Amino acid sequence: MALGKNYEGQDCSLARALELVGERWTLLVVRDALYGVRRYGDFLAHLGIPRAVLSQRLQTLVDAGVLERVRYSQSPPRDEYVLTAMGRELWGPVYLLAQWGERNLSKAGPRRVFHHVTCGARIDPHGLCPSCGGRPPLEETEVRPGPGADPFRDDPVSVALRRPHRMLGPLPG
């Protein structure tokens, strides 16, 4: 982003957050990781991001401690990118921003809805479970397709992400 020069003058922690996750594509990568996407090729297919940009973003996020690169196959050597605790904490801001977009910029209904699996209730716009009143952790949150889901994307990652599944969990199917 080359904002270091400018952001050093900024008197706000938002600026430091944006330095890291405010770059083009970065929050979409994090969102996909929250949904359970872990592999280079899956990010690539689902986001339609240029390869060079994806490589650079993954590296930046690993360096910053948002993602961790984990070997999941010795031979052939293959790594996947999984969210750290720091990365999982981005769920709050990401969820609120998506809800804001939903309310203000979307004509169709929500593309995805989120449920608290232990209660079965749909999570509200502030991120609270209307049934238990708590803030469901990601491990107890399930993504399901909403009424505005786009049924025309038929690449394997999009199809897998349309099946109800736990957040962070490996892609179903």
Next chain:
Amino acid sequence: MALGKNYEGQDCSLARALELVGERWTLLVVRDALYGVRRYGDFLAHLGIPRAVLSQRLQTLVDAGVLERVRYSQSPPRDEYVLTAMGRELWGPVYLLAQWGERNLSKAGPRRVFHHVTCGARIDPHGLCPSCGGRPPLEETEVRPGPGADPFRDDPVSVALRRPHRMLGPLPG
């Protein structure tokens, strides 16, 4: 951002939100507007943003309905940019993102802290008032300098923003 082409394929309201407020500088402009900054010259001085970029961002935000351009002086003709309801709703995501940056990227203490004026209590990291348990509206929220506030920025806007004042209110001093 020229992301229209790419974002049309995106199956998520987050993408639409980022199309609008995910551009470089945009969320910092919104943050300043939430703090009470309203004038072109004040944004310019406080953010250190290039003039051409500020003009473009303000125009985009006005077109999208996040800001409204309001005439506050007939002669000389002067306009200010104030947040609409849609813009004020960005407080949630902006606050959570700043808190995330605070926890994960900041060594000093918080630069600003937020209090619910009707209770006097400091708002917690989720945006709730620990005293009344509610989610204080912006009109009842006061910004105060925190322990990590940078005392070296002495331009008039930074000085004004360091004085405790209501969110959205005109700059004190």
Next chain:
DNA sequence: CTCCAAGGTTCATTCAATGAACTGATGGAG
């Protein structure tokens, strides 16, 4: 030995950001 796939890197082109200079309207001081 050849072929293929996953996960990258390289490279030319396009597009946006930057910072400095310029414009244009208005009003105040002398």
Next chain:
DNA sequence: CTCCATCAGTTCATTGAATGAACCTTGGAG
């Protein structure tokens, strides 16, 4: 009336990042 300053931009040359296509590398599979 003239000169100067201020505010709110616009213009422009330069730099830097994003894009998309092509290429490379490693390690199976047949």
